[in-house]
Amino acid sequence: MDEKDWHAIRVLYEEKNITRAAERLYISQPALTYRFKNLEKIFGIRLFFKIKGGIEFTPEGVHLAEYALEMIDKLQRTKDYMLNMQNEVRGTLRLGVSSNFAQYKLPKILKKFSTNYPMVQFNVNTGWSADIMKLLDSSSVQLGILRGNYDWYGIKTLLHKERLCLISKKEIDMENLPNLPFINYKTDSSLKNLINGWWHDRYTEPPQVIMETDRQETCKEMVKNDLGVAILPEICLQPSDNLFTHGLSYKSEEPVFRNTWLMYNKDSLKLSTVNSFIDFLNDHRNL
Template identity: 40%
Template structure:
């Protein structure tokens, strides 16, 4: 227990140094780490007191690192990796599945898949903790290459040269409070939400295949759940994945097809590296995911 507490503190401090070196700004660093500015400042002072040296100073154009701070920041990522490896190797030598599983997931996966999945996994392995980072799918690829995460969850067919496993695929559909005629779609108010590049390209290609004029965007929002609520309240139609509509009643849905009459799907993938399976915790989780049935019942049970 003591080892876990010490490691967690050291890991947090290294993450602070890494983020501070990246942003060179207290406000942005605090936001990226979900800390208040006073809490972040206090922690930086604590690190400096522990090391008995000044690491940063504030200038007119933001944060500047002292030579000692610059040296620490440039070695922080290696130190963090070494710290995590030591902790994982020690836990791996023990009996049972335990430790902290580092997961990177898209916002969509974090909202609709992970809560129930992690709950089921922890029921089977109660000594496991989770460190979940929510980032866009395109960013997960680079972070997985750097082994910042044990496992990553992405949506869309991003290039990944290591192991990947398809969790599920959801149908893409037009949703509206009332029934709509496909031919009238360009004239109807559409609610758009911020999505990743691959999905945006898929939707734009489908639109160009079916219409010669652009859609009438009446509202743009930054989250899929907000978009869904706007549709439910009759403010326009949207193009959404079917899974986001679990337990939503009294709404009109029209599934989309490409020019070859094939349904439009959005796939969700689990990414990992084979060498990570040497860690008992990672191996147990990957096996658990592969044995989980991601059917409608899985998604409906958590809504």
């Protein structure tokens, strides 16, 4: 087996579908199938079998896939440390970043960092924080930037915090909020729990949900057109939105904050790229 075999098995293990795996690897389906048949001959096993809508790995196939993942990780770590042995800060920085932070904060951060360290390349995965946690746990990324509270056995530092805000096209009476049309959006469980916790602290009646949107930006556009009110993290709001905003607080008058955390393993600090990026984040929190 070589590096190409490891990556082919990894992608198929993730996709559980030959066609989608071939598309991700930018090779033809027959060529990929031929590669797997050769591996089966070499090891004298069956890697997988077909099921409706895709494939399922055999126990032997699962073992080989786990081996491939381990070898990919070891090879990447070796590349990282070999580059780290040189004097200048260079190499690939692997980041897992929560979607909201990636959309509103990360581009400026990466642009500024790359100006200071032009020999550093980026491999960035974005998504919900729960997905970024999985990438951290599997060491697929060196640094994770997550929103919400997640348990982590490594190093965890508070990077950013912002208020949750109720937004509306017109000024409203907060006491009348349960009677107003409310717009929801898909998000991770940590933000849902934060919003629900605040609501139950302030009101005995549930919100009058009239619309479910796919994401926060869609929700905000609906509010801009006076179709209802919504609750969004402050990071999503711009002065140009021309919306009324009301920072949320509990009955105790404690503000409702959404926290953003930087998480990583202690071993990652051996890499100059990681150290430099962490220092840069700490020095440029207001970007």
